[in-house]
Amino acid sequence: MRVLAIDTALAACAAAVLDTNHATLVASETLAMTRGHAEAVMPLIARVMQRAGMDFAGLDRIAVTTGPGSFTGLRVGISAARGIALAAGKPAIGLSTLAGLAAPHIAEDDSSTVVAAIDARHDHVYLQVFGAGGRTVVAPRIAPLQEAVRAAAAAPARIVGSGAGLIFAQWPKTAPPPLLVEQLAAPDIGWIARLGAAAVADSLDPPKPLYLRAPDAQPQDAARLPRR
Amino acid sequence: MIVLGIETTCDETAAAVVKRLENGRGQILSNIVLSQVNEHAAFGGVVPEIAARAHVEMLDYVIAKAMSEAKCPFNALDGVAAAAGPGLIGGVIVGLTTAKAIALVCAKPLIAVNHLEAHALTARLTDGTPFPYCLFLASGGHTQIVAVLGVGNFVRLGTTLDDAIGEAFDKTAKLLGLGYPGGPQVEREAAGGNPQRFALPRPMAGKPNADFSLSGLKTALRLEAEKIAPISDDDVRDLCASFQAAIVDVVADRLRTGMKLFRGHYGTPTALVAAGGVAANQALRKTLHRIAFEVGTVLVAPPPALCTDNGAMVAWAGAERLVLGLTDPLDTPPLARWPLSATTARPTAPPVPATGQATS
Numbered sequence: 001m002r003v004l005a006i007d008t009a010l011a012a013c014a015a016a017v018l019d020t021n022h023a024t025l026v027a028s029e030t031l032a033m034t035r036g037h038a039e040a041v042m043p044l045i046a047r048v049m050q051r052a053g054m055d056f057a058g059l060d061r062i063a064v065t066t067g068p069g070s071f072t073g074l075r076v077g078i079s080a081a082r083g084i085a086l087a088a089g090k091p092a093i094g095l096s097t098l099a100g101l102a103a104p105h106i107a108e109d110d111s112s113t114v115v116a117a118i119d120a121r122h123d124h125v126y127l128q129v130f131g132a133g134g135r136t137v138v139a140p141r142i143a144p145l146q147e148a149v150r151a152a153a154a155a156p157a158r159i160v161g162s163g164a165g166l167i168f169a170q171w172p173k174t175a176p177p178p179l180l181v182e183q184l185a186a187p188d189i190g191w192i193a194r195l196g197a198a199a200v201a202d203s204l205d206p207p208k209p210l211y212l213r214a215p216d217a218q219p220q221d222a223a224r225l226p227r228r
Numbered sequence: 229m230i231v232l233g234i235e236t237t238c239d240e241t242a243a244a245v246v247k248r249l250e251n252g253r254g255q256i257l258s259n260i261v262l263s264q265v266n267e268h269a270a271f272g273g274v275v276p277e278i279a280a281r282a283h284v285e286m287l288d289y290v291i292a293k294a295m296s297e298a299k300c301p302f303n304a305l306d307g308v309a310a311a312a313g314p315g316l317i318g319g320v321i322v323g324l325t326t327a328k329a330i331a332l333v334c335a336k337p338l339i340a341v342n343h344l345e346a347h348a349l350t351a352r353l354t355d356g357t358p359f360p361y362c363l364f365l366a367s368g369g370h371t372q373i374v375a376v377l378g379v380g381n382f383v384r385l386g387t388t389l390d391d392a393i394g395e396a397f398d399k400t401a402k403l404l405g406l407g408y409p410g411g412p413q414v415e416r417e418a419a420g421g422n423p424q425r426f427a428l429p430r431p432m433a434g435k436p437n438a439d440f441s442l443s444g445l446k447t448a449l450r451l452e453a454e455k456i457a458p459i460s461d462d463d464v465r466d467l468c469a470s471f472q473a474a475i476v477d478v479v480a481d482r483l484r485t486g487m488k489l490f491r492g493h494y495g496t497p498t499a500l501v502a503a504g505g506v507a508a509n510q511a512l513r514k515t516l517h518r519i520a521f522e523v524g525t526v527l528v529a530p531p532p533a534l535c536t537d538n539g540a541m542v543a544w545a546g547a548e549r550l551v552l553g554l555t556d557p558l559d560t561p562p563l564a565r566w567p568l569s570a571t572t573a574r575p576t577a578p579p580v581p582a583t584g585q586a587t588s
Contacts, residue, residue, distance in 0.1 A: 038321045042328040042558040056333045075284045079322045082288045083329025215277035224405045226458040
């Protein structure tokens with residue numbers, strides 16, 4: 001199976017082509033960036049496809065990170081993936097950034113807990129906890145930092161993502177130290193491609209952003225005058 | 229030449245397929261508009277984050293429908309156009325990125341269209357209007373008088389220094405509890421009201437430039453209404469009638485000045501072209517007819533579906549640019565602000581004296 005993977009959700013703009021018949025990625029490129037994904041992503045995908053020597057018709061699916069992450073970044077990646085899927089007539093598949101961050105650690109050892117945490121600012125993190133066998137113990141959610149610390153310290157765990165350092169900085173003195181603290185700004189695009197190849201495609205359910213936060217808007221009728 | 233056009237700069241998710249014939253005329257093969265009006269109604273105006281969320285989940289369905297209705301496979305396209313601004317940046321990003329993706333997959337040129345240029349060129353799609361003509365664009369987000377001299381060749385004669393006309397209608401409706409969008413509601417109430425009951429100002433009247441300012445009118449209306457609150461149904465009708473009469477007077481005054489500036493620099497326009505949702509207001513439309521007649525030209529007002537935001541205007545502007553070889557690279561930035569005068573860096577007609585501050 002041939003997968004084009006795209007990630008613009010966090011502090012990177014990345015794309016890769018995976019062919020499951022090969023052990024290594026056919027082509028990939030990752031640029032570290034916190035803004036400018038909308039300008040960078042399409043030329044980057046064009047370069048990756050060219051290096052892979054593949055046209056879009058040769059792909060089996062497009063995989064994209066759906067969040068959590070920067071709202072704008074999510075929409076850039078998902079628009080790119082759904083646009084490519086539409087024009088190429090291929091399915092698009094969405095994957096969470098938290099699963100992408102956790103995947104290499106679960107693959108290495110699935111007997112202990114992996115906590116994926118992304119800095120959501122204002123003392124909050126986006127959080128997902130994976131238990132034995134890589135099963136989700138805490139589903140993706142936005143949590144106050146203190147709550148994330150409690151969840152992470154509950155069992156010997158590896159902590160990964162841009163929120164890992166935040167959690168470790170608040171680590172309870174009485175708890176044993178975490179097995180690993182890996183401060184990572186974005187998931188490895190190769191793992192997004194591998195998860196994309198393994199996922200079940202559902203053409204009726206195209207990727208949608210996983211915001212985990214409601215839009216910041218209040219119904220306004222304060223300006224309205226009283227009626228007789 | 230067949231072009232797909234994508235429009236996502238505000239609260240319509242829209243896509244269309246337009247064919248440009250050899251003789252320069254246009255033919256709309258499909259024109260799909262999905263309005264988000266219900267998503268925003270509770271807020272009395274467009275909420276940018278809600279708009280962006282709706283665009284990203286619906287745009288590919290809208291494009292697929294436009295392509296199938298046009299019976300046009302992707303490889304039959306000659307170009308892919310998207311409104312790359314000005315507008316709400318979250319939506320612009322979705323539309324432009326999707327257009328880039330389709331252009332890349334199909335190996336077709338991308339045309340990054342200015343949303344205002346798309347409105348400005350619509351009269352050439354519907355009526356074949358030749359250059360130069362005078363555009364009056366009035367919507368919820370824009371209020372401009374523009375000399376349209378050629379593709380990518382625009383001179384802004386006037387703009388609003390604060391609120392857009394459609395925004396003033398929306399805020400009036402919100403104040404009086406009439407619902408959203410406010411334009412049609414206020415117009416309906418105004419029909420049965422007394423336009424002389426409230427003395428509202430005509431801001432900028434008589435100024436030598438063609439700029440608008442509407443925030444003072446909005447405030448004056450609120451103060452008049454607060455004086456008599458709680459307000460009755462009759463009060464609402466009279467407030468709406470007085471407000472609409474003030475808007476009509478302001479537009480007449482500003483447009484007369486704009487037409488004078490136009491004639492001084494470029495001669496008599498081939499037409500006064502109306503665009504934007506506000507042009508659907510019948511009282512305003514009557515005034516536009518009169519002003520066009522006064523300067524010896526005609527009013528061209530495309531049908532309402534092509535006056536408000538739509539994909540056909542973007543596809544058409546894309547075709548007009550493509551035929552001149554004007555295409556854009558895949559790293560083209562989405563723009564929240566993008567004045568018409570900056571659409572193409574090419575020699576323009578002599579500049580008109582600066583008028584007010586630059587807005588998008």
